[in-house]
Amino acid sequence: MLIGELSRRTGVSARLLRYYEAQGLLDARRDPNGYRSYDEDSVVTVRQIRALLGAGLSTEVIREVLPCVRGERPEFEWCAELWDILNGELAAMDARIDDLQRSRGALAGFLSRP
Amino acid sequence: MLIGELSRRTGVSARLLRYYEAQGLLDARRDPNGYRSYDEDSVVTVRQIRALLGAGLSTEVIREVLPCVRGERPEFEWCAELWDILNGELAAMDARIDDLQRSRGALAGFLSRP
DNA sequence: TTTGACCTTGCCATCGATGTCAGGCCCTAA
DNA sequence: TTAGGGCCTGACATCGATGGCAAGGTCAAA
Incomplete structure (x- = not known):
């Protein structure tokens, strides 16, 4: 096609x-x-x-x-190395999520201090 | 300076x-x-x-x-509107976190099906 | 033969914080 | 007067999936 x-x-x-x-x-x-x-x-x-x-x-x-x-x-x-690649990607995603949650916490912290 | x-x-x-x-x-x-x-x-x-x-x-x-x-x-x-702006940012961050977690779940799901 | 739909390649733009470089001006010490 | 360091502006690059456009080739139907 x-x-x-x-x-x-x-x-x-x-x-x-x-x-x-x-x-x-x-x-x-x-x-x-x-x-x-x-x-x-x-x-x-x-x-x-x-x-x-x-x-x-x-x-x-x-x-x-x-x-x-x-x-x-x-x-x-x-497949060889596939496991490592995908686990590396999972870890990278977890790191990004942690970063975002840290940022979110910082922002919420600014907001909560009156 | x-x-x-x-x-x-x-x-x-x-x-x-x-x-x-x-x-x-x-x-x-x-x-x-x-x-x-x-x-x-x-x-x-x-x-x-x-x-x-x-x-x-x-x-x-x-x-x-x-x-x-x-x-x-x-x-x-x-300041006027400040509250709205920052809460909007918080919501956007939450959305990004949710997206990432959804992606992470999808990837982990692929991995766990043998 | 013309029209029109489809395909090709190649290039530019996006978004945003940041680095880097070029060309040129300013100022001070030697 | 020169060397050198600081400053200026302006421009280009980054990353990556995606959109869009232009110029041109192909083909089938009318």
Whole structure:
């Protein structure tokens, strides 16, 4: 299928589909006229990418973990180093949450001192 | 005092002091030669700005609330709309925290399904 | 053949605190 | 007079997913 159809079927703009390809997340063959040509699996792949982006992963991390992903609501197969990567991401998220909560506490503290 | 001294005394780069001025957070008189000239109060103001930035406020919000701030560890005097602004910021932070925690939950969920 | 829908690449913009650099002025000590 | 340090403005870069535009190629239907 062409990029417009993939876009329609996934709800992801063609611009982004090209971006995901440039980031190494999504493969496309080329038709003789240069048009990108996607197979059915691409629909699933795009949904996986969106799910992982929605879970706060960057395209860089997704590029590393995508080969280990199955299913539309992603599950991870065992791949070397995958565990470490994802636990590192979890830890980074926890750190960001802690930062925000510290900030929130500081702001609330300013507010509560009359 | 000149910008270099204010920078040394606050630990904030001259570049940032100029930026805070451009954002309307920090006043400076000008010497006849065009150099910025700060008074003693500027040291306190810069520390307030840093404290509020550290609490996660943007320069835009700080510009609005700074006139209501007293002390090196900021306290807020009563100013009209101040309460609304800060509670809005608190709510925005809570929303960001919730987002992050949702993302974290999604990622952890992917991980826990073997 | 023309129209119109689709595709291509490449570039610019966003947001915001911050760094860095270039080109040039000011002032003081040697 | 020169060296050197401080100051000035203005501009560009950062990060990353995303939007948008322009110029141009492709193809099918009318």
